[in-house]
Every structure is written in C-alpha cells, then in structure tokens.
Amino acid sequence: MEWFRRFPAAIRTAAGACILAAALGCATGTAFAACEFRAGSTTGSIAFPLLDPVTAPNVTAAIQLNVRCQPQAEFAIAQWTWTSANGGTSTGRLAGGTPAYAPGIAYSVGIAVVNQGPNGTLTLTLQIAGPNYVNASAGSYSDVLTLMVTP
Amino acid sequence: MSMRIFKNILVGALALLGFLAGGAFAQVGPTATITVNATVNATCRFQTITGIMTIANSGGVIDPALGTNATGSIDLTYRCTTGTLPGFDIEGSTTFADPKIATVTLTGAGNLDAQITVAGSGAGTGMGGAGDKTATVSALITAANIDSAAVGAYSKNVLITIQAQ
Numbered sequence: 001m002e003w004f005r006r007f008p009a010a011i012r013t014a015a016g017a018c019i020l021a022a023a024l025g026c027a028t029g030t031a032f033a034a035c036e037f038r039a040g041s042t043t044g045s046i047a048f049p050l051l052d053p054v055t056a057p058n059v060t061a062a063i064q065l066n067v068r069c070q071p072q073a074e075f076a077i078a079q080w081t082w083t084s085a086n087g088g089t090s091t092g093r094l095a096g097g098t099p100a101y102a103p104g105i106a107y108s109v110g111i112a113v114v115n116q117g118p119n120g121t122l123t124l125t126l127q128i129a130g131p132n133y134v135n136a137s138a139g140s141y142s143d144v145l146t147l148m149v150t151p
Numbered sequence: 152m153s154m155r156i157f158k159n160i161l162v163g164a165l166a167l168l169g170f171l172a173g174g175a176f177a178q179v180g181p182t183a184t185i186t187v188n189a190t191v192n193a194t195c196r197f198q199t200i201t202g203i204m205t206i207a208n209s210g211g212v213i214d215p216a217l218g219t220n221a222t223g224s225i226d227l228t229y230r231c232t233t234g235t236l237p238g239f240d241i242e243g244s245t246t247f248a249d250p251k252i253a254t255v256t257l258t259g260a261g262n263l264d265a266q267i268t269v270a271g272s273g274a275g276t277g278m279g280g281a282g283d284k285t286a287t288v289s290a291l292i293t294a295a296n297i298d299s300a301a302v303g304a305y306s307k308n309v310l311i312t313i314q315a316q
Binding site: 056144 | 180
C-alpha cells in the first residue's frame with residue numbers, strides 16, 4: 001500500500017469514498033425496497049379547475065407519477081394506499097373558504113397503474129362532485145395527499 | 152492497510168454518507184406527497200328574473216288629489232356563494248351596491264320620474280336550494296311629480312343586475 005500513500009490526502013479520501021460507494025451499491029441493490037417513486041415524483045401538486053357553484057359540474061384533475069419496481073420486469077405495483085390530511089383514507093377533503101367552510105369539500109381518489117418494473121406510472125385522478133361544493137364558501141381550498149406504494 | 156489510509160477511507164465514507172442522506176436518497180422513496188388545490192368562485196344569481204311592480208297611492212292607481220307619494224315593491228329571489236355579499240345595479244350603470252338607488256323615467260301619457268331602490272337580505276348561503284335570499288325592489292314617485300303628471304298609463308322596463316361584491 002506504499003503507492004497509495006504517495007497520493008495527496010484529498011485524493012486518498014475521495015478514493016475511499018468511491019470504494020465505499022461501490023460497496024453500498026451492491027448492498028442497496030439487494031436490500032432495495034421493491035417499489036418506490038422515482039426522483040421528481042415524490043412531490044407534486046394538482047389544481048382543480050375553478051369551481052363554479054352556479055352550474056356545479058363534476059370536476060376532475062389528475063397527475064401522473066413515475067414509479068420503479070425492482071428487480072426489473074418481475075415486480076409490479078401490488079398495492080398503494082393514500083391518506084388525505086383533512087379527510088382520511090377513503091375520502092379526500094379540501095379545507096378552506098372565506099368564511100371557513102366547515103364540512104370541507106370532499107373528493108374521490110382514483111389510482112390507475114400502467115407498466116411494471118422500472119417504468120411504472122401511477123395516475124392519480126381526483127374528482128369533486130358538484131353537490132359537494134354547491135354550498136361552499138368562496139375562496140381557496142387545499143389538502144395534502146400522501147401516497148405509499150408497496151411492496 | 153495503515154491507520155492513516157484507513158482514516159482517509161473513513162473520512163471519505165462519512166462524506167459520502169452525508170451526501171446520500173442529505174440529497175440523493177431524499178429524492179426517491181415509497182412515499183409521495185401531493186398538494187391539492189381548488190378555488191370556489193364567488194358569484195351571485197337571480198332565481199327570479201322577471202316581475203311586475205305596480206306603483207300606486209290608492210287602490211292600485213295614482214290619485215293626484217291625495218297629494219301623497221305613490222309607492223310599490225316587489226321581491227326577487229337571489230342566491231350567492233356562501234359568505235358572498237351581493238351588489239345590485241339598475242339600468243346598466245356599472246356601479247354595484249347594496250342597497251342600490253337610481254332614478255328612472257316612466258313613459259306613457261308623459262314622463263314620470265320614479266326612484267327605484269334595490270336592497271338585498273344579506274350574504275349568500277350557497278347556490279343550493281336552501282340558499283334563497285330576497286332582494287326587495289321598491290319604487291317611489293313623489294307627490295310633487297304626481298301633481299304635474301298627465302292622466303294615463305306609464306310604464307318602464309327596469310333592468311336590475313346582480314353580482315358578487
């Protein structure tokens with residue numbers, strides 16, 4: 001190892017990091033959670049069209065999230081769960097309005113999965129039924145949806 | 152491997168772990184957080200869109216001999232988004248208010264000025280069936296105007312508009 005000592009300390013440190021990175025790469029390859037949201041898909045936002053309580057049509061909004069499952073081509077998304085910060089696990093609920101609209105605006109959550117392995121997509125479709133906002137206060141509403149994919 | 156080399160590797164490893172914990176692993180994971188936004192439009196609408204108001208001071212007519220004002224009123228139903236105040240406009244003045252007062256001229260046997268007032272019953276309680284509110288439209292023709300009016304019928308179609316304030 002005498003040759004290694006001839007390199008400057010900074011280079012030796014970087015080399016150490018690279019060696020460990022390679023080792024970690026192997027370790028995380030086998031212990032990797034089977035499905036996960038890809039970079040850029042762990043956060044997002046959805047905005048419904050302006051809600052007009054006069055005509056009160058059903059309104060929808062959607063977002064597509066990229067998911068990868070490993071090992072490639074063997075795993076599909078088996079299960080997903082979601083939680084609404086203002087609602088629960090079966091109904092989403094938007095909070096807000098001026099004055100605050102106590103019931104909130106309930107919305108449904110639909111999830112469709114396409115593909116498997118490293119290129120899966122999970123499309124989240126939200127819908128507000130017209131009767132759910134016909135008596136709502138004017139103003140802005142919001143909620144936070146937390147999604148989890150398994151395995 | 153000497154202690155010095157081992158230290159170099161250890162420092163590099165710690166730096167790498169710090170990088171991974173601080174950034175690389177934070178961008179992927181089994182959980183995604185989605186912010187959901189919506190905006191409810193503030194709006195008002197008349198539910199009653201036509202009506203006939205009679206202005207009189209005696210039994211459905213205007214009697215100049217009484218020397219009193221002639222009045223009339225009619226109720227219109229409106230709805231507004233919950234918490235939204237209505238504003239009214241008369242004859243396209245583009246200035247909305249509650250109450251709104253304007254003078255219009257009835258025509259027929261001659262011209263007869265009347266003061267029209269539109270007053271709502273408060274902020275909306277929703278556009279659903281339980282959200283009906285009342286806008287009272289009232290009219291006043293002063294006795295002074297009646298004194299000089301010619302005998303005959305007078306009328307005027309008055310356009311009243313509502314919008315959210």
